[in-house]
Amino acid sequence: MSDLLKRGRLLPLVLLLAALPFYVDAFWLRIGLFAMAAAIGAVGLGLLAGTAGQLSLGHAFFLAVGAYGYAWLAGEPGPGLPPALALVLAVLLAGAAGGLFSPLAGRVKGIYLGVATLALVFLGHHVLLTADSVTGGFNGRSVPPLTLGGFTFADTDPELVVLGVPFGAEERLWYLGLALFALTWVTARGILRGRPGRALVAVRDSETAAAVMGVDVARYRSAAFVVSSMYAGLAGALLALGFRRIVPDYFGLALSVDYLAMIVIGGLGSVAGATAGAVFVTALPLLMTRYADHLPLVAAPGSTGGAVGPTEAARYLYGAAIVLILLYAPDGLHGLARRLRARVPGRRAKAAPATAPTAAPARPKEHTP
Amino acid sequence: MTDRTTPPPELAVQDVTVRFAGLTALDDVSFTVAPGSVHAVIGPNGAGKSTCFNVLSGLCRPASGTVRLDGTDLTRLAPHRIARLGVARTFQNIVTTEGTVADNLMLGRHALTRAGFAASALHLPSAVREQRAHRDRAREIAELTGLGDLFDTPVAVLSYGDRKRVEFARALCLEPRVLLLDEPVAGMNGAERVRTAEVIRDVRQQLGLSVVLVEHDMGLVMRLADEVTVLDFGRAIAHGTPEEVRRDPEVLRAYLGTDDTGEDAA
Numbered sequence: 001m002s003d004l005l006k007r008g009r010l011l012p013l014v015l016l017l018a019a020l021p022f023y024v025d026a027f028w029l030r031i032g033l034f035a036m037a038a039a040i041g042a043v044g045l046g047l048l049a050g051t052a053g054q055l056s057l058g059h060a061f062f063l064a065v066g067a068y069g070y071a072w073l074a075g076e077p078g079p080g081l082p083p084a085l086a087l088v089l090a091v092l093l094a095g096a097a098g099g100l101f102s103p104l105a106g107r108v109k110g111i112y113l114g115v116a117t118l119a120l121v122f123l124g125h126h127v128l129l130t131a132d133s134v135t136g137g138f139n140g141r142s143v144p145p146l147t148l149g150g151f152t153f154a155d156t157d158p159e160l161v162v163l164g165v166p167f168g169a170e171e172r173l174w175y176l177g178l179a180l181f182a183l184t185w186v187t188a189r190g191i192l193r194g195r196p197g198r199a200l201v202a203v204r205d206s207e208t209a210a211a212v213m214g215v216d217v218a219r220y221r222s223a224a225f226v227v228s229s230m231y232a233g234l235a236g237a238l239l240a241l242g243f244r245r246i247v248p249d250y251f252g253l254a255l256s257v258d259y260l261a262m263i264v265i266g267g268l269g270s271v272a273g274a275t276a277g278a279v280f281v282t283a284l285p286l287l288m289t290r291y292a293d294h295l296p297l298v299a300a301p302g303s304t305g306g307a308v309g310p311t312e313a314a315r316y317l318y319g320a321a322i323v324l325i326l327l328y329a330p331d332g333l334h335g336l337a338r339r340l341r342a343r344v345p346g347r348r349a350k351a352a353p354a355t356a357p358t359a360a361p362a363r364p365k366e367h368t369p
Numbered sequence: 370m371t372d373r374t375t376p377p378p379e380l381a382v383q384d385v386t387v388r389f390a391g392l393t394a395l396d397d398v399s400f401t402v403a404p405g406s407v408h409a410v411i412g413p414n415g416a417g418k419s420t421c422f423n424v425l426s427g428l429c430r431p432a433s434g435t436v437r438l439d440g441t442d443l444t445r446l447a448p449h450r451i452a453r454l455g456v457a458r459t460f461q462n463i464v465t466t467e468g469t470v471a472d473n474l475m476l477g478r479h480a481l482t483r484a485g486f487a488a489s490a491l492h493l494p495s496a497v498r499e500q501r502a503h504r505d506r507a508r509e510i511a512e513l514t515g516l517g518d519l520f521d522t523p524v525a526v527l528s529y530g531d532r533k534r535v536e537f538a539r540a541l542c543l544e545p546r547v548l549l550l551d552e553p554v555a556g557m558n559g560a561e562r563v564r565t566a567e568v569i570r571d572v573r574q575q576l577g578l579s580v581v582l583v584e585h586d587m588g589l590v591m592r593l594a595d596e597v598t599v600l601d602f603g604r605a606i607a608h609g610t611p612e613e614v615r616r617d618p619e620v621l622r623a624y625l626g627t628d629d630t631g632e633d634a635a
Contacts (some may be wrong), residue, residue, distance in 0.1 A: 188494075190491065193489075194488075194500060195483075195484040196486045198468070201467055201476075202468075205467055207467075208407050211427075211452070211458070213477055213479050214453050214543065223486055257455050
């Protein structure tokens, strides 16, 4: 983070995000919070599927472990631990759940792992429905708000007004989400650009090359799965805080597929791409629900007419987005942005003197189909 | 990192046999790579040279026989453990990974570095320092192999010869004590071949390592090798200096061909 801030590229964005609660209402802050939570989960899945080349359809399961883990650990019935501690433990719990799966995650490759993880979602959903005492069964359970040193991320306790803006749960959770997302961004970048990231790319691109360079392939595969599960756990806990009540039906296969959609739309293997995809996939149905009245062919929520409901319409839209992305920009929004940036003349001129020899061979590639 | 003060180890291949579903790819092959020497393994196509390399690097487990690196039996070890003992290899068909030349060379430093998920994620000073130090060394090796100008270039845009060099440099980044080169000059033009041969000779002198070389280019073998093992249909039919091997009647038969296909004749 610090080196990025020094270069100053992210600073305006960070300031903008930090200032938003003073200008926009709770609806937008909620969208932002869910997008940030989804981005954390998507970054984790991107690390597994994009970087390590391991498909997982079980992401919803680990989101559920994080969400229910937090709710149970911090709540009643449950041990009632301090919520901050419960949050940390929920993340570790999700990591441990991923670790339990590691005998499989370390040995099974690519799409086969996808099929194996599919079982987790159904298993998880079943457990959530039946283990009433922990999960509250079909009706779910409420999520205790997070407290940190006497400060509660809820509407009251303490009442808070900053610069004339009353700080309710949405405003407070926005900053919590921002902080956790920043943590995710920094840690995921560190992993991807460091030794583990290079090893994972090698495992994806050539198992044999990775092995003869000293990479323990099975260990790195399971480690990627564990780390991905931990990000999912964090995302799940943050989602739970945003929802304030969690129900089993949310953590179904469709959620896993949503996360896959996020990383495909955003572009595999990049933190920024996963974030962009997460914002797109999360915000779209919420926005369509809100503006259903103004959209053609989309019914208002709750109406029983023949038209398509906003949530389904959003699914169609991002389904179409996936098809378009796969056809015209297989490297996702991230790749699209990179190519657009390369076409802006100012940037290229700036970059050219520093990397003159590399700019030349890189150019022709843009024009090859 | 580079303080391999001990002399390179002896690599002894003894009675190695590999069978693939009825085909005997290697049949009781034995040879010893003297410490610090260049040992060439030659033979016609399908003679078992690449299988031999796969056994040495642990990718293929022999049905019988041992490969000893200063007493350690490599045939029981997984490939990544063999790499950690200082055995590096290149592939006949280039195998690079996505990213820049630097990324590929840093992969070669994997076995020599420690930073794990937690240290990298938290940007711990130790991880940052380690990455910087090893990147410097990777750059040195890039300079040594003529990749200095291409250090930050994506591998995907490089020419065939340059990618071949990336693989070679990546293997060197392991600071190997034994370097296995599978056809290092295949597909290169004359000038590139001469240059690669020079680099191989240089690194062997500078870094003091043993080199095992599989190569079809006889000129290169004759110039570089101290000793040659000739394989034919999975059997070692001759050993010796390049001069001796060149005059060996068995070898001539294997290469030029007679109606006797290398059975225990004469």
